[in-house]
Amino acid sequence: MEASALGPARRGRRRTRAAGSLLSRAAILLFISAFLVRVPSSVGHLVRLPRGFRLTKDSVKIVGSTHFPVKVYVMLHQKSPHVLCVTQRLRNAELIDPSFQWHGPKGKIVSENRTAQITSTGSLVFQNFEESMSGIYTCFLEYKPTVEEIVKRLQLKYAIYAYREPHYYYQFTARYHAAPCNSIYNISFEKKLIQILSKLLLDLSCEISLLKSECHHVKMQRAGLQNELFFTFSVSSLDTEKGPKPCTDHNCEPSKRLFKAKNLIERFFNQQVEILGRRAEQLPEIYYIEGTLQMVWINRCFPGYGMNVQQHPKCPECCVICSPGSYNPRDGIHCLQCNSSLVYGAKTCL
Numbered sequence: 001m002e003a004s005a006l007g008p009a010r011r012g013r014r015r016t017r018a019a020g021s022l023l024s025r026a027a028i029l030l031f032i033s034a035f036l037v038r039v040p041s042s043v044g045h046l047v048r049l050p051r052g053f054r055l056t057k058d059s060v061k062i063v064g065s066t067h068f069p070v071k072v073y074v075m076l077h078q079k080s081p082h083v084l085c086v087t088q089r090l091r092n093a094e095l096i097d098p099s100f101q102w103h104g105p106k107g108k109i110v111s112e113n114r115t116a117q118i119t120s121t122g123s124l125v126f127q128n129f130e131e132s133m134s135g136i137y138t139c140f141l142e143y144k145p146t147v148e149e150i151v152k153r154l155q156l157k158y159a160i161y162a163y164r165e166p167h168y169y170y171q172f173t174a175r176y177h178a179a180p181c182n183s184i185y186n187i188s189f190e191k192k193l194i195q196i197l198s199k200l201l202l203d204l205s206c207e208i209s210l211l212k213s214e215c216h217h218v219k220m221q222r223a224g225l226q227n228e229l230f231f232t233f234s235v236s237s238l239d240t241e242k243g244p245k246p247c248t249d250h251n252c253e254p255s256k257r258l259f260k261a262k263n264l265i266e267r268f269f270n271q272q273v274e275i276l277g278r279r280a281e282q283l284p285e286i287y288y289i290e291g292t293l294q295m296v297w298i299n300r301c302f303p304g305y306g307m308n309v310q311q312h313p314k315c316p317e318c319c320v321i322c323s324p325g326s327y328n329p330r331d332g333i334h335c336l337q338c339n340s341s342l343v344y345g346a347k348t349c350l
Helices: 019-035 184-200 254-278
Strands: 061-064 070-075 082-087 096-104 107-109 116-118 124-126 135-144 152-164 167-177 206-220 224-237 294-300 319-321
Touching: 061 070, 061 152, 082 135, 082 152, 096 116, 167 254, 184 206, 184 224, 184 254, 206 254, 224 254
Parallel strands: 061 082, 070 152
Antiparallel strands: 082 124, 096 107, 096 135, 116 124, 135 152, 152 319, 167 224, 167 294, 206 224
């Protein structure tokens, strides 16, 4: 990943100082920057690749077809839409003496079932959809178009899938001019940086995770050999419903909290540049290199789930449970082929 470098004049202003004093200056600079959040800013050369997370919602009531299984998507642990035991043509027609019988992966479904209920009009409704409920469901419909006509019989199939929201987050990279790579002050600075970022996002219930920190020697034209810290960290939303502050309004949605967190982090790094530019003194030993902040938006699915816009065009950004013949062993984004997998939601290929 390329990142713009500091000009030779600016990067050549490094001076030898006592290590303790240098670390103190860098920490103070970070603390000042973290709390100046009122200044509007934009980060130069920032790669922005966010996309709004929107699930394609099925209608409240879903009709069947006699030609192919109709796909139905139910969020894990949630109530399903009403799955009707009629076709689109019969939906508003009069049916004389209709009879409905539902069968699922575990056999016949009775109306007294706790998790799957059959309404008086033959609709199938799940109250708390679990992974194990995914599969093919068949409704056998019998009815008379009129009193005089003979009984007609239809067989309607539905492929019902559990799905989950993706585990989505921002991944940032940034570079800092550093002390010598074997210096303990780089490690102390790294910890301080993560502490400040975590405190900055505390009210948003977002979590900072350091993914990688490396020190490298970088040769700059007409500036000699420089030491640089390469930071990679992620910002993800916590489940506020399990935390001390339950989510009570739309602003608690993970995507909105992440967007606010992204803006705060942009301001944080931009303000470091502004403060350094106003300094009359020499630059500290450790400081942010202007223009090196980069960001990407990442989606990941939980094990046993994956995205597939070709197979699930009505739910393109859903993490849909892996069908038999596929599996997802880790937090990837796709279900992988596995001919020996015979269950929904497989995490291994056996």
